[in-house]
Each structure stands twice: as C-alpha cells, then as structure tokens.
Amino acid sequence: MQWTLPNILTVARMIAAPMVALVFLILPRPFADWAAMTIFLLASLTDYVDGYLARAWNQISRFGAMLDPIADKAVVVIALAVILGIHGITAWTLIPVVAILLREVFVSGLREFLGHQAGTLKVTPLAKWKTMVQMVAITMLFAWGLFDHYFVMQTLGMNAEIVSGILNGAIRDDVGLGWKFSGLMLSSYGGLVLLWCAAALTLLTGLDYFRKAMPYLTER
Numbered sequence: 001m002q003w004t005l006p007n008i009l010t011v012a013r014m015i016a017a018p019m020v021a022l023v024f025l026i027l028p029r030p031f032a033d034w035a036a037m038t039i040f041l042l043a044s045l046t047d048y049v050d051g052y053l054a055r056a057w058n059q060i061s062r063f064g065a066m067l068d069p070i071a072d073k074a075v076v077v078i079a080l081a082v083i084l085g086i087h088g089i090t091a092w093t094l095i096p097v098v099a100i101l102l103r104e105v106f107v108s109g110l111r112e113f114l115g116h117q118a119g120t121l122k123v124t125p126l127a128k129w130k131t132m133v134q135m136v137a138i139t140m141l142f143a144w145g146l147f148d149h150y151f152v153m154q155t156l157g158m159n160a161e162i163v164s165g166i167l168n169g170a171i172r173d174d175v176g177l178g179w180k181f182s183g184l185m186l187s188s189y190g191g192l193v194l195l196w197c198a199a200a201l202t203l204l205t206g207l208d209y210f211r212k213a214m215p216y217l218t219e220r
Helices: 005-026 031-056 062-087 091-120 125-155 160-167 177-217
Strands: none
Touching: 005 031, 005 062, 031 062, 031 125, 062 091, 062 125, 091 177, 125 177
C-alpha cells in the first residue's frame, strides 16, 4: 500500500468512525456532543475529498477502493447507534435506522457474493444523494442533542408559565431561550424528516442494486 494523501484520508476516516462514539466515554456532555458532531462532519468531508483527489491526481489504488466503502459504512453505522443512544429508541428514529442498516448489510453481502462481478454494482448518482442526505440528517440530529441539552439546562428552575412567556414574547428574553428553542425545533424535525428521506433513498438504491445483480443470481 502506498501512503498517498487519498489513502491517508481514508484511513483517518476509518479511525474517526469509532471516535464518534468513544468521545461520550471520555468527555461529559455537551462537550462530547460537540466533539462527535465535529468528528462526523470532518469524516464526511474526507469522503468527498479523498475520492476527488484520487481521481484528480491519478492515485486510485486497490487499498483505497477496498477501505473507502468500509470507512463510509462504519462512520454512518456508528453515528446512527450514537443517535439512538442520545435520543432514545422511538418509532421515529428506530424504523429509518433499521432500514438503513438492513440495506447496508444486504448490499455488502451482495457484493461479497458476487466477488469479481461486484463491479456491476457501481455507485449511482442516487446512491451519492443518499449518502449526502444521510450525512446532513445525522449532523442535524447531533445538533438536536446539543440544542436539547442547552434548552433543558437553561429552563431548569423555571416554571412552565415563565418559559411560555419568554417563548411567546410576553417576557423579555435575556437568556437567548428563543433561538435555542428554534434551533431545537429545526434540528429535531428537520433531522428526522431527512433521516426518513435517507432511509427511503437507501431502500431504493438497495432495490436497484438487487435488480442489477439478478442476472448473476439466477440458476443456469
């Protein structure tokens, strides 16, 4: 293996994947949330940069081709597990996460079974959109955890009337509670909507890969 910059970025993304979860064992919240979101964002950016550089500098390698999809899946799967741990298991979070994980396992198994014929399952534009929506959704769900922490900490000791008065403008907002609540609503609902969209795109791409693999799965 050659230690080209694209390969170094891919390895760094692989190392970053478990760190998204391990920071919660090392740091208290909300510092762990900030660290996890930052690590995930940087790892997501390297997913684009390493591929772009490998093509632009003609440094595409077998090692990078092998590790790149593994690192991508590791980052997403571990981040989704952390999201479930932060926000709890509900139908709104569990169903799309299960759909995403099922597809990833299915496509990985399909590629392994096809072996040298796995080249027929090339990444499609829809799959690239799926990856982008996944990463934006996960980032927003990490932000949801942050806004939720700050909003809860800010309202400790306040009764419901005071909180309601600040939010509807009847009481002066000297603590910035309004923008924290707005961020909480935007990140939570926006993140969940995008997570469901990512799950739908994930299933569609999985079915597309299965359709393309069918000629190699039929008995002759």
